[in-house]
Amino acid sequence: MDSKTDNLLISNRINILRKVEIFSETADSVLVEIATVLKEVRFKQNQTIFKKGEEGDAMFIISEGSVRVHDGNYILSRLNAGQVFGEFALFDKEMRSASVTAEEPSILFKLGQYDFYKIMADKGEVVKGVLRKVIRRIREMNELEGKLAKSYLNIQKQKSEIEEQTRNIINQKNELEKANQLLLKLNEEKNQLISVVSHGLRNPLTSSLCVMDLMDQNVENLNENQNEYINLIKSSLRRMNSLINQTLDIDNIELQRNKLAIQKLNLANLLRQIETSFKYTLSLKKLELELKLEDLYIEADQNFIYLVFDNLLSNAIRFSPANKKITIDLFKSDSMARVEISDEGPGISDEALQTLFDKPQAHHRQSDKTGLSIVKKYVEAMHGELFCKSRPGQGTTFIVQFKAI
Numbered sequence: 367m368d369s370k371t372d373n374l375l376i377s378n379r380i381n382i383l384r385k386v387e388i389f390s391e392t393a394d395s396v397l398v399e400i401a402t403v404l405k406e407v408r409f410k411q412n413q414t415i416f417k418k419g420e421e422g423d424a425m426f427i428i429s430e431g432s433v434r435v436h437d438g439n440y441i442l443s444r445l446n447a448g449q450v451f452g453e454f455a456l457f458d459k460e461m462r463s464a465s466v467t468a469e470e471p472s473i474l475f476k477l478g479q480y481d482f483y484k485i486m487a488d489k490g491e492v493v494k495g496v497l498r499k500v501i502r503r504i505r506e507m508n509e510l511e512g513k514l515a516k517s518y519l520n521i522q523k524q525k526s527e528i529e530e531q532t533r534n535i536i537n538q539k540n541e542l543e544k545a546n547q548l549l550l551k552l553n554e555e556k557n558q559l560i561s562v563v564s565h566g567l568r569n570p571l572t573s574s575l576c577v578m579d580l581m582d583q584n585v586e587n588l589n590e591n592q593n594e595y596i597n598l599i600k601s602s603l604r605r606m607n608s609l610i611n612q613t614l615d616i617d618n619i620e621l622q623r624n625k626l627a628i629q630k631l632n633l634a635n636l637l638r639q640i641e642t643s644f645k646y647t648l649s650l651k652k653l654e655l656e657l658k659l660e661d662l663y664i665e666a667d668q669n670f671i672y673l674v675f676d677n678l679l680s681n682a683i684r685f686s687p688a689n690k691k692i693t694i695d696l697f698k699s700d701s702m703a704r705v706e707i708s709d710e711g712p713g714i715s716d717e718a719l720q721t722l723f724d725k726p727q728a729h730h731r732q733s734d735k736t737g738l739s740i741v742k743k744y745v746e747a748m749h750g751e752l753f754c755k756s757r758p759g760q761g762t763t764f765i766v767q768f769k770a771i
Contacts, residue, residue, distance in 0.1 A: 376401045379475065382427055385448045396485065403481040409468040418465045422455035423479040431472025435464050444469065456482045575603050576650050576683060626667040626747060630771065633703055634659040634696055636668075640675050641694075647683055654691040662696060662703040664768040670744045674752075677741050678707050678764045685711040685762070702751075703770040708763040714756040722754055 379401035383389045389397065406429070409415060416422065418437060428447050435442045435451065442464055445451060451466060456479055578600045581588070588596070641655055648655050664671075682692045690710040697704055714722065723742040745752040745766055756762035 379404055382429060382448060382475065386427060386450050388450075388453055399485050400477065400482075403485070404475040404477055407474050407476050409472050409474065411468055411470050413468050415466040415468060415474070416452075416462050418462055420462045421459055422452055422462050423459050425453045425456050425477045425482075426451055426466075427475040427477070429473040429475055432469040433466050433472060434469050435466050437464050455479060571603060571606060575600070576647050578603065626670065628665050628667055628748070630663055631666055631668060631671065632661060633664050633671075633705070633768075634661050636672060637675060637694055637696060637705070640672070640679055643676075644679060644683065648692075651683060651686065652688045653683060653686055656691060656693045657696075658693070659696040660698060662698060663771050664703050665771060666748045666750070666768060670748060674741050674744050674766060675705070675707070677737050678766070681737070681764075682707055682709040682711070682762075685709060687711065698770055699767065701770060702767040704765065704767040706763050706765050708761060710761045713758045713760050713762055714754070715758050719754060719756060723752070 376398060380394065380397045383392075383397045383400060389400065392400075404427070407426075409431075415426065415433065427450050428445055430447055432444060432446045433451070434444050452462070454460060456477065459479065578596060581596050637657065637659060641657060644655070679692070679694070686692060686709045692710075693706075693708045695704075695706040695708075723738050742752050748768065750766060750768040752764070752766050754762065754764050
């Protein structure tokens with residue numbers, strides 16, 4: 367290599383050294399000496415330059431490429447051309463505090479401790495300049511340490527606050543779990559109430575209304591006071607019926623789908639139970655009830671499904687003239703278990719059918735003010751379908767269907 371090339375290399379190295387903080391106040395004549403003793407080393411991509419824990423006795427200046435400073439897989443920093451690492455090893459052999467690996471093919475200048483000591487022995491100004499920079503670095507580190515200490519205290523305080531909040535959340539969670547258990551118990555009591563109302567009250571109420579209807583048909587045999595008593599009793603029974611329906615009309619039932627006690631039910635057996643509970647009422651009005659039942663199973667809430675058919679059969683009885691027939695058909699239609707409850711009553715007009723489940727009072731069905739809307743809510747809450755077919759003077763058929771299983 368000729369002198370011209372050597373001078374160019376030295377000049378390039380001096381330019382790099384001027385950018386190194388610890389040499390920023392060093393004279394060019396000294397930088398020439400340092401540049402002369404620098405050793406060029408090359409590293410491939412992902413090649414280790416040194417590992418954490420190794421003894422260090424040299425500083426490195428990045429000429430080309432980049433490196434990563436890391437502790438295991440955790441990257442502490444990335445350094446590029448013109449930056450320095452390992453400078454404290456110039457003054458004292460030490461254990462490397464982190465590993466350094468080439469991010470890409472890189473060219474580094476290595477300044478060994480021995481070569482640096484030789485230059486310092488002859489050039490006192492180098493020592494002064496380097497010491498000033500090192501002392502400044504130490505002061506910066508002390509300031510950083512102070513900030514870290516304050517941050518640590520803040521973190522500890524925040525940690526204590528978070529732990530206190532966590533304890534409060536756990537306590538609230540425990541209280542919520544207790545409240546939830548209470549709500550579950552109340553929900554069970556509510557379902558029991560529905561069962562009592564639907565099984566225990568509606569049937570005798572329907573029977574009483576039927577008796578009043580029969581007596582109302584023989585008003586010519588009653589005096590004025592007796593007619594007044596009958597009207598009073600009928601009015602009271604209707605108010606009771608409305609109150610029962612309001613009790614069963616659970617608020618926001620659409621939001622309670624997941625709370626229904628869904629189970630597998632034999633629909634034919636349930637309809638037979640309802641027939642048994644209405645035998646006396648049917649006999650009072652001299653009505654015939656014909657059952658045509660297939661053994662079909664569905665998934666539903668037993669209390670709610672009982673209420674649905676109890677209500678629909680009660681309506682059929684109420685609006686059927688004496689000596690007529692009511693039919694309950696249960697059969698499979700495609701994949702659905704279909705129940706049709708048909709009566710031979712006065713029927714309903716096409717216009718009235720449009721709002722039957724919303725405003726039944728418009729159809730002169732005084733006992734239906736909330737009953738049919740409840741039935742529809744319960745059927746839909748159990749993912750079933752409810753609709754009605756009727757013509758004036760030709761009776762009415764209510765149709766309920768659920769997916770058969």
